Amino acid sequence: MSDAVLFDVREDGIAIITINRPEQRNALGREVREGLRSAWERFEADPKARVAILTGTGEKAFCAGGDLKEMVETGMQVPPRDMFPLPYDTIELTKPTIAAVNGVAFAGGWMIAQACDLCVASTAAKFAITEVKVGRGSPWAAPLISMIPQRIMMEIILTGKPITAQRAYEIGLVNRLAEPEALMEVALALAQEILEGAPLSVKAGRETVMLATEMGRGAALQAARAAHEATYKSHDAQEGPRAFAEKRKPEWTGR
Known part of the structure; x- marks a missing residue:
């Protein structure tokens, strides 16, 4: 794996997957996509790894979404079905996952946070489905209807406006909130609660x-x-x- 995505399995069985491109706001460029694919595959294959936490380096961005420059350069229209490594979708997983959202989770960043089973967010985090702002699409958001009410989902998608972590918690998108410095501590505590079960x-x-x-x-x-x-x-x-x-x-x- 490259250093675009870091992978570590702790002794207690918690795997930590970290998007490590803060200078690019942890955007889903090719290097990050390949790193995430490898990390998820390693997590599933490792019998010692029982729960995974996905997060990003830095305090500004969990993941700012797809690489728009790449889309322009390649003239991308409909993204290939397997372009983004999504847990339980394009990546087959049988184990629980937690998104630890440390900053903005916009567009594809919301997508990968949504794909995880559970979500812990920094109080400084923001969420947005911004595709309407750049003329792109968000078909991946369809499962969101099982997580939040229809009218709220409609407003989020049609306006593209960000919501705060507090609002995300209120509508049921986020399980737990944490002060920025305590984000991983709270995410690890949630993972450890899962590990206590059979x-x-x-x-x-x-x-x-x-x-x-x-x-x-x-x-x-x-x-x-x-x-x-x-x-x-x-x-x-x-x-x-x-x-x-x-x-x-x-x-x-x-x-």
């Missing part, structure tokens, strides 16, 4: 949320039962109640 239960729980988002009630219930079957039959499903009865911390094996 791995198979976390995996099946995440799948259930996505199934419920994409299906009707009856179909989602049926699919969720199937997704949880391996969890119920696992060693950890016996260890959890046993540890509770013995008043000790469970020792998860992920099997």
Whole structure:
């Protein structure tokens, strides 16, 4: 990997992926796109990595979006389907992800934050879907309807105006707010809360949320039962109640 995207897995199983082009406002140029693709693939392939945090270097920008200069130089019209490495979309992932938004998340920056399962934001962060300002499109925003109300989504997309981190928290786009200097501390705390759960239960729980988002009630219930079957039959499903009865911390094996 180049230094455009940094990748590190901590001893506790938290992978930290950092877009490292602050002089370019961490924009999604080719080098960053390739770095993110490699980082997500490494995260999925590493059995020690259980949760990932995506963030950006610096305090000004999480990611300012696509590289508009590149679009001009290449005459880009419709972006290739696999141009941007998006978790759970163009990148196959089975593990939870958290966006730690340290600054502006505009256009493609909003896109990659939205693609993560959870979002922690600095109180200084701002979010915007700015494509209407430059004549581009935001088809990737379609899943946003499952996260925020329709009229709010409509205003955000049609005006292209930024919203504050506080507003993003109020409408349900952001899970937790943090002062700028405490952003990673709060993101790590959220990741560690996830790590406390049984791995198979976390995996099946995440799948259930996505199934419920994409299906009707009856179909989602049926699919969720199937997704949880391996969890119920696992060693950890016996260890959890046993540890509770013995008043000790469970020792998860992920099997």
